[in-house]
Amino acid sequence: MKIKPLFKPLPLQKHDATIPRLTPNFPKLAEMKEEARRLGRGYSGEIKVAYHIDVLASEHTILNDVYLHNNGKNFQIDFIVIATRAIFIIESKNYLGTIIFDSVLRQLIRDDGQVESGFEYPITQVENQQLHLQSWLRRHNLFNVPVFYLVAIAEPATIIKVEGDRGSIAEVVAHAARIPKMIIKKDKELAEEGFPRLQDYQIGKKLLHASGEFDMDIMTKYGITPRDLLPGVFCTNCGARGMERLHGGWQCHQCRFKSNRAHLKALADFVLLNGSISNRECIWFLGLPSPSTATRILKNSGLVYLQKNKHWVKET
Ligand SMILES: [Zn+2]
Incomplete structure (x- = not known):
């Protein structure tokens, strides 16, 4: 097996x-x-x-x-x-x-x-x-x-x-x-x-x-800070960065492709690299219009909210 x-x-x-x-x-x-x-x-x-x-x-x-x-x-x-x-x-x-x-x-x-x-x-x-x-x-x-x-x-x-x-x-x-x-x-x-x-x-x-999982803190290794990471949701169709939030979904400014789920990869990547994400980081990273949109997105993302530091983390 x-x-x-x-x-x-x-x-x-x-x-x-x-x-x-x-x-x-x-x-x-x-x-x-x-x-x-x-x-x-x-x-x-x-x-x-x-x-x-x-x-x-x-x-x-x-x-x-x-x-x-x-x-x-x-x-x-x-x-x-x-x-x-x-x-x-x-x-x-x-x-x-x-x-x-x-x-x-x-x-x-x-x-x-x-x-x-x-x-x-x-x-x-x-x-x-x-x-x-x-x-x-x-x-x-x-x-x-x-x-x-x-x-x-x-x-x-x-x-x-x-x-x-x-x-x-x-x-x-x-x-x-x-x-x-x-x-x-x-x-x-x-x-x-x-x-x-x-x-x-x-x-x-x-x-x-x-057994653990072999891991590496590449942010420290290469001297990357969270602000070095260019924000935005990547289009899953053409790869352009910066899909726009429209009517509860996402639309690519380049190829007009629409998606409801394109932000999930961006969220997962942010958490993978930084360990967690706050509401404020989510607004910036996904390019959202308001804190309430960020809260709604985070609640539906599969991430878990930690009350003590007000950050969302991956479910373990
Ligand atoms: Zn596109």
Whole structure:
């Protein structure tokens, strides 16, 4: 069963919500766009990997994007598959072109045709995740649970090359489509060797309960204040900012498109970035004619009113 599905990571949601609301001369805009591209590439890779991993959901317990705290450190794992005899951690990698695993120097080289650049070695990364998870399991009284790791290459067109020991790399690195079979095979071998059956669902529940969501305060990171965010409701038809409030709905000044719900995305984005919204902020951000309109909109938005600071927040 899939007990923690994949969703768009919060840092990516925040970049996507912020970038269209900054003026073109905002100092860190280029850096933010580059980071949004990197996060987006990672997320689209995870979607491709999830497509293949999902076939295991009928037999095994699956969690996406597990974020755990252990020994004063946080660690994040893209996929955890709890099979009958072992836990498999899977790191998703989304590269274009050709990648070369150098098993001797333990480095990954990407060949974009022109540029070759060094990346963090994925196998070192998953080895560290394995150590963290094994330690976390012991601290939660889950002893003798075998943990294996795999690196899933998301893009089928990516060419994987090896310098050094091809056999050892082939055991742990594969295109995503091959990963389910590798897990099934290993799990079967362990069963034949007499490894005890795991309480996969119970272990999954413990992990789910302990897992947070990886988040980032991008307002602080890039020095953005709420007033740096350009206000207005985006047209869901043409993308223009600043739909007008008319007769209880919204109309685009550019393409004349009408909508009753276009403001919900703007409200959600404001709360995502700032944690909450006040009546006054709502008037400014949506461009509303009066406090009573703002109150009516906020009451129907699905947000929850906190009496103590007179702000609206997301229901938890
Ligand atoms: Zn429009």
